[in-house]
Amino acid sequence: xxxxxxTENLSLKIGHQQxxxxxxVSLHPGEVVALIGPNGAGKSTLLRTLxxxxxxxxxxxxxxxxxxxxxxxxxxxxxxxxxxxxxxxxFSWCVEDVIAMGRAPWPSDNTNHVVNQVMALTGCDxxxxxxxxxxxxxxxQRVQLARALAQLWHDDIPQGWLFLDEPTSAxxxxxxxxxxxxxxxxxxxxxLSVCVVLHDLNLAAxxxxxxxxxxKGRVVADGTPDHxxxxxxxQRWYQAxxxxxxxxxxxxxxxxxxx
Ligand SMILES: Nc1ncnc2c1ncn2[C@@H]1O[C@H](COP(=O)(O)OP(=O)(O)OP(=O)(O)O)[C@@H](O)[C@H]1O
Ligand SMILES: [Mg+2]
Numbered sequence: 709x710x711x712x713x714x715t716e717n718l719s720l721k722i723g724h725q726q727x728x729x730x731x732x733v734s735l736h737p738g739e740v741v742a743l744i745g746p747n748g749a750g751k752s753t754l755l756r757t758l759x760x761x762x763x764x765x766x767x768x769x770x771x772x773x774x775x776x777x778x779x780x781x782x783x784x785x786x787x788x789x790x791x792x793x794x795x796x797x798x799f800s801w802c803v804e805d806v807i808a809m810g811r812a813p814w815p816s817d818n819t820n821h822v823v824n825q826v827m828a829l830t831g832c833d834x835x836x837x838x839x840x841x842x843x844x845x846x847x848x849q850r851v852q853l854a855r856a857l858a859q860l861w862h863d864d865i866p867q868g869w870l871f872l873d874e875p876t877s878a879x880x881x882x883x884x885x886x887x888x889x890x891x892x893x894x895x896x897x898x899x900l901s902v903c904v905v906l907h908d909l910n911l912a913a914x915x916x917x918x919x920x921x922x923x924k925g926r927v928v929a930d931g932t933p934d935h936x937x938x939x940x941x942x943q944r945w946y947q948a949x950x951x952x953x954x955x956x957x958x959x960x961x962x963x964x965x966x967x
Contacts, residue, residue: 712736713758713788713869713901718767720757720925727753728764728925735869740895740902742912744936745922746946751905752793754922755871758903759790771869785813786868789859791852793873793905803827803835803843803851810858822861823854829890830854831883845878853887860900867899874905884908888915913937913960921945937961 714734720727728750735741735758743751756762758769760776769776771787779787789810797806804823811819827833830850835843840851853875860866870891876884892915895902906912912919912933919936921929923945929936939952942963949966 713769713771715758715769716767718757718764718769720753720762721765726925728757731767731927733920733927733930735901735903737867737901738895738898739918740892740904740916742916742919743903743905743922744907744909744912744919749922750925751922752873753925755790755873755903755905759788759871760784761790782813785859786862787860788869788871789856791856791870791872791875793877795848795852797840801840803832803838803840806840806851807832807854807858810855810861813859814862822858825864826854826857826861830857831886846880846883849875849878850883850887857894865897865899866894869901869903872902872904874907876906876908876911884911891915909937909942909963913962914955914958933960937963 712734715731718731719729731754743754745751753762757764760769760779763777771779776784807823807826808819811822827836830853832850832854835847835851840848843851853872856870856872857866860868860870876887879887888911891902891904894900904916916933918931919929919933920927921936921941928945929941937952939950942948942950942952951964951966952961953964955962
């Protein structure tokens with residue numbers, strides 16, 4: 709059975725609203741996939757469904773060939789981690805404890821080792837000992853990413869499926885680049901599949917292997933950055949005035965808005 713996560717004719721209807729319609733996508737280890745689309749397209753909803761938090765009303769999500777609803781929550785939490793679009797903490801937790809929460813599915817003997825490793829990778833070292841609730845928005849995002857990575861850390865590498873909902877929305881340029889370079893490098897190690905919701909199409913162009921474009925709950929494009937970030941395709945689905953140019957240093961498209 710191929711090590712992959714895929715959907716078969718997945719649909720979700722809540723009340724009269726068709727939130728997802730006939731979605732067929734697959735996510736493979738080694739790959740960074742960007743999920744893009746206008747506000748309200750269904751990106752966060754699809755992430756909730758792909759991760760087992762929102763069962764579909766028809767169709768299915770298969771992980772390693774087995775329907776997601778048939779996985780125990782413990783086995784599932786060792787295989788997939790999620791960083792949500794909004795996350796709040798009701799209590800005061802220090803940064804290391806928030807990251808260590810990601811280790812809940814695993815034996816506790818190497819918790820400190822893994823927490824230290826992911827803190828170093830995500831640039832959270834300087835936040836050691838700080839109260840999570842008092843961190844800036846971007847600092848909180850980096851800690852949440854470290855927590856999600858800690859959850860998938862196994863035999864000294866991240867393994868499984870990592871889902872991130874707009875993980876760079878509060879990050880400055882340095883940290884956007886740092887985090888996307890990191891995700892790409894970790895995926896290329898071969899055992900991790902990254903599925904990341906991004907509004908910044910230029911980040912998606914630079915660091916994703918594949919882009920899935922959602923519009924009103926349907927997949928309207930799925931392919932390489934060059935295929936999906938096409939001027940007509942983007943104008944049609946985003947209804948924005950824009951140009952698509954080549955990056956001067958890399959063989960990828962870059963999107964510019966018209967004034
Ligand atoms: N539980 C629900 N019941 C009814 N409608 C919902 C529910 N959850 C989401 N929706 C609606 O589904 C649509 C898709 O929402 P979703 O949050 O998935 O969009 P999104 O693509 O992530 O948008 P954004 O870019 O703004 O984050 C929206 O119109 C939203 O109002
Ligand atoms: Mg969303």
